[in-house]
Amino acid sequence: MKILLVGSGGREHALALGLQADAACTELHVAPGNPGIATIATIHPVAVTDNDAICDLATKLEVDLVVIGPEVPLVNGVADVLRSAGFAVFGPSKAAAQLEGSKDFAKGVMRDAGVPTAHSFTCTKQSEIEIALDTFGAPYVVKDDGLAAGKGVVVTDDRDVALAHALTCTRVVIEEYLAGPEISLFGISDGRNILPMQPAQDFKRAFDGDLGPNTGGMGAYSPLAWAPDDIVEETYEKVLAPMIAEMAARGTPFVGLLYAGLALTDDGIRVIEFNARFGDPETQVLIPRLVTPLATLLYKAATDDLDDEVLHWRDESAVTVVLAAGGYPESPKTGGVITLKPAVEKTQIFHSGTTQDGASLLSSGGRVLTITGMGADLTEARDRAYRVISQIALEGSFYRSDIALNASVAEKGN
Ligand code: AMP
Ligand code: GLY
DSSP states (O other): OEEEEEEOSHHHHHHHHHHHHSTTOOEEEEEEOOTTGGGTSEEOOOOTTOHHHHHHHHHHHTOSEEEEOSHHHHHTTHHHHHHHTTOOEESOOTTTTHHHHOHHHHHHHHHHHTOOBOOEEEEOSHHHHHHHHHHHOSSEEEEESSOOTTOSEEEESOHHHHHHHHHTSSSEEEEOOOOSOEEEEEEEEESSOEEEOOOBEEOOEEEGGGEEEEOSOSEEEEOOTTSOTTHHHHHIIIIIHHHHHHHHHTTOOOEEEEEEEEEEETTEEEEEEEESSOOTTTHHHHHHHBOSOHHHHHHHHHTTOOTTOOOOBOSOEEEEEEEEOTTTTTSOOOOOEEBOOOOOTTEEEEESSEEEETTEEEEOSSEEEEEEEEESSHHHHHHHHHHHHTTOBOTTOBOOSOTTHHHHHHHHHO
16 A cells, blocks of 8 residues: 655654554655654655645555545545545545634534534624623633634633634634643544554643643653543443544534643543644644554545444553743744654654755754653553653753653652
8 A cells, every 4th residue: 555644753663653553554645744754754845735746746646545634634624635645534624624624613513413522602793892801700711713824713801812712813712711630532533434543642731740831742641540440331322433423414524643642630521622623732642642553544444334343452551742942832942953862772863944955954833853662550651751852952952851741640659
């Protein structure tokens, strides 16, 4: 099977590694990829925003499967262009990707499917916004309806800050605050069936102790020993399966990865958000733990063939830690020289924002590298990931030192 993977981050590096490890994958091409991906696949300089160029590349390479990593091309309809040209695609249509592209759309589908989520109002006028803010009270949760590259959500106790953010949005969703730990639970769907993956937890704030600004994610781990035993089953029954059924009933089946961001509240699970693609950095812990051959799995999803599929997992823990450029997330400094040490057993260095300049590896984004450690438990996995990240040199860079720390301590206490 020849595969084209679209994207250039740590998530795509992890997916590339998983696809490559499946013997069914005979050729792996990635557009545009990055220097880390280039060591395991053939990369092609095609922009993820150019639907026609991606389709032309798939045609030229005669691939059997196209896997779309990021949300922007999905919301731009790249999967529709590829499907019209006859390709099997892992990634939702433009219509189905609206689950990520519009928070108001996602709320409407959840309402029709009976999926538990925060109560909300969608507003366009200041008067509506003020009524919504005062109905729910503090903490205020204000979400830009559209894609906003991680900058769309503001959670604050300050009504003026909430109002100011709401007024910058053309359309805004204001919702009830959900208290409780957050988890990410992904499902792989062929449009009719959805196979839940194991849960992961992501660390969104920039600094230790969950301080500092929201980011794309500073680290993640899996499995979650502290989560209820039936969390996967419950999420399948209350969230994933009803969403897939509702999207199919609307005539816009969701084929690809449905990312459920959940809050475990005192009243039960609630959906915080959906994404229409694998999460970053959760993918960097889930793919190394997945035993089921990835290329075959995603091909089956893309060709409506998941009826008899089950997922198998390694009984090992994984922890991933992001090395971020100085100034991330507001104004990351790019162009710094990165010095890597050779890899250590049971660790993997995934490239997130790097570029090759002659013999030098340079930083080219806010999140630069993602380092995953595997181990018999979270403590061992953390030790490995931190041993590697502490030896990487990049001036001004930083990373959180508490990824999976509480969970690893709790696990030791069990
Ligand atoms: P998102 O960009 O949708 O992932 O939201 C960013 C973060 O905002 C989430 O990870 C949560 O920590 C927080 N958040 C979003 N919605 C809510 C909510 N209704 N209640 C509490 N926190 C929320
Ligand atoms: N880790 C959060 C996301 O991928 O959106």
